[in-house]
Amino acid sequence: MPWKNQGGGPWGSGPKGPWGSGPQPVGPRPPDLEDLLRRGQDRLQQIMPGGYFSGIGITLIILLIVAFWLLSGFFRVQSEELGVVLRFGKHVRTVQPGLNYHLPYPIETVLLPKALRVNTISIGMTLIEDPARRGRSIRDVPEESLMLTGDENIVDVDFTVLWRIKPDGVGDFLFNIQNPEGTVKAVAESAMREVIGRSQIQPILTGARNVTEQGVQELIQRTLDSYGAGIQITQVQMQKVDPPAQVIDAFRDVQAARANQEQLQNEAQTYANQVVPQARGRAAKILQDAEGYKEQAVAEAKGQSARFLKIYDEYKKAPDVTRERIYLETMERVLGGADKLVYDGGPSGQGVVPYLPLPELAPKRTPMTGPQSSGGSR
Numbered sequence: 001m002p003w004k005n006q007g008g009g010p011w012g013s014g015p016k017g018p019w020g021s022g023p024q025p026v027g028p029r030p031p032d033l034e035d036l037l038r039r040g041q042d043r044l045q046q047i048m049p050g051g052y053f054s055g056i057g058i059t060l061i062i063l064l065i066v067a068f069w070l071l072s073g074f075f076r077v078q079s080e081e082l083g084v085v086l087r088f089g090k091h092v093r094t095v096q097p098g099l100n101y102h103l104p105y106p107i108e109t110v111l112l113p114k115a116l117r118v119n120t121i122s123i124g125m126t127l128i129e130d131p132a133r134r135g136r137s138i139r140d141v142p143e144e145s146l147m148l149t150g151d152e153n154i155v156d157v158d159f160t161v162l163w164r165i166k167p168d169g170v171g172d173f174l175f176n177i178q179n180p181e182g183t184v185k186a187v188a189e190s191a192m193r194e195v196i197g198r199s200q201i202q203p204i205l206t207g208a209r210n211v212t213e214q215g216v217q218e219l220i221q222r223t224l225d226s227y228g229a230g231i232q233i234t235q236v237q238m239q240k241v242d243p244p245a246q247v248i249d250a251f252r253d254v255q256a257a258r259a260n261q262e263q264l265q266n267e268a269q270t271y272a273n274q275v276v277p278q279a280r281g282r283a284a285k286i287l288q289d290a291e292g293y294k295e296q297a298v299a300e301a302k303g304q305s306a307r308f309l310k311i312y313d314e315y316k317k318a319p320d321v322t323r324e325r326i327y328l329e330t331m332e333r334v335l336g337g338a339d340k341l342v343y344d345g346g347p348s349g350q351g352v353v354p355y356l357p358l359p360e361l362a363p364k365r366t367p368m369t370g371p372q373s374s375g376g377s378r
Contacts, residue, residue: 073104082115084170091171111174115165118234121185123192124158125239146244147193153201158240159213161188161220161233169230176228184224184231191219201243205255209238 076099077083083095085102086109097116102108124145125138145156163184165173177183195215196204204212217236224231243251315322 069104073102073108075100075102075110077112080114080117081112082165082167082170084111084113084174085109086111091175094167094170113165113170113174115167115170115173118162118164119181121161121163121181121188122158122239123161123185123189124156144189147196149196149201149204150198151200154244155196155201155204156240156242156244157192157196157238159188159192159216159236159238161185162235162237163231163233166230166232169232172228172230174230176230180229180231183227183229184220184233187223188216188220188236191216191223194219202258205241209241213238 075083077095077097079097081097083100084091085093085095087103087107089109092108100110102110124141126141128139140156140158142156145158147155147157149155161184173180195212199208199212213236217233220236221233224233242248311322311326
């Protein structure tokens with residue numbers, strides 16, 4: 001007959017096999033749920049001898065329910081959050097990160113917006129998943145980035161807006177606007193188009209980015225404040241400012257020509273700054289020389305006039321003597337530097353008489369210094 005009908009087979013009773021005892025459970029046995037419930041009921045019966053529905057039992061149950069209800073008011077605010085406590089749906093206070101308490105539901109509830117986190121919104125570009133590169137790539141959004149400037153040029157502007165919730169405007173942020181990101185994006189795009197529409201294309205592409213960013217940030221902030229949005233714009237960053245792709249090559253040629261024009265103008269201005277002061281210096285020198293010559297000529301003329309007047313006064317006193325003196329001085333001045341020959345034309349004359357240039361034959365004295373200067377030649 002089979003083993004199972006023989007009280008477990010030839011190896012005895014129970015679930016045994018031919019190699020000994022059967023499988024045994026490993027480790028401690030798990031507690032029985034029914035046993036735990038039975039023990040809990042026994043403990044409650046010891047606490048409440050009259051049963052669950054006695055006066056003491058009902059009181060304890062009510063106290064436990066009230067205790068759990070009161071403890072449900074504790075909540076934790078994370079590091080990037082602010083707790084907005086609502087009392088019957090009305091904002092009553094804002095709490096900082098950490099463990100806090102509010103009156104249990106339905107008296108008070110709490111909302112936990114990410115009020116301390118700086119959010120970023122990109123306009124004119126979007127991030128898309130790129131499976132080929134195993135990451136994200138940037139895709140242009142022309143309907144957001146193409147704008148018209150004040151001088152009727154088209155410019156492609158990609159920019160980002162950094163914003164956060166105002167610490168004192170969390171209630172406005174929660175209750176005054178329904179879609180914060182969409183509102184900020186729409187206002188930022190409108191503000192950028194307005195500022196670009198008032199500006200020329202050349203400053204936008206070169207050195208006026210900071211001015212444009214500041215103007216857009218102020219305009220966005222004023223608009224959001226008028227909405228009561230409770231949002232603070234921390235920064236506007238222009239990522240790319242270029243002409244449209246269809247005309248960018250021609251525009252770069254124009255930019256290069258303007259750069260060459262500015263370089264030539266700077267070189268010409270440098271040359272002018274160098275030449276003009278020199279010319280002004282030479283002109284000033286000529287004027288000074290002319291002024292000096294004028295003063296000298298006037299002084300000489302005045303001196304000669306005064307000398308003539310003095311001679312004339314002497315001439316009126318002694319005309320013959322003065323006339324002879326003038327004649328002698330004139331002849332001395334005329335003949336003083338000329339070679340001279342003396343001619344004796346009388347009957348007893350000898351003709352041409354050699355003239356001995358005694359002044360020229362006389363030894364020339366050299367200036368001496370010291371004690372030797374007193375012992376000159378005689």
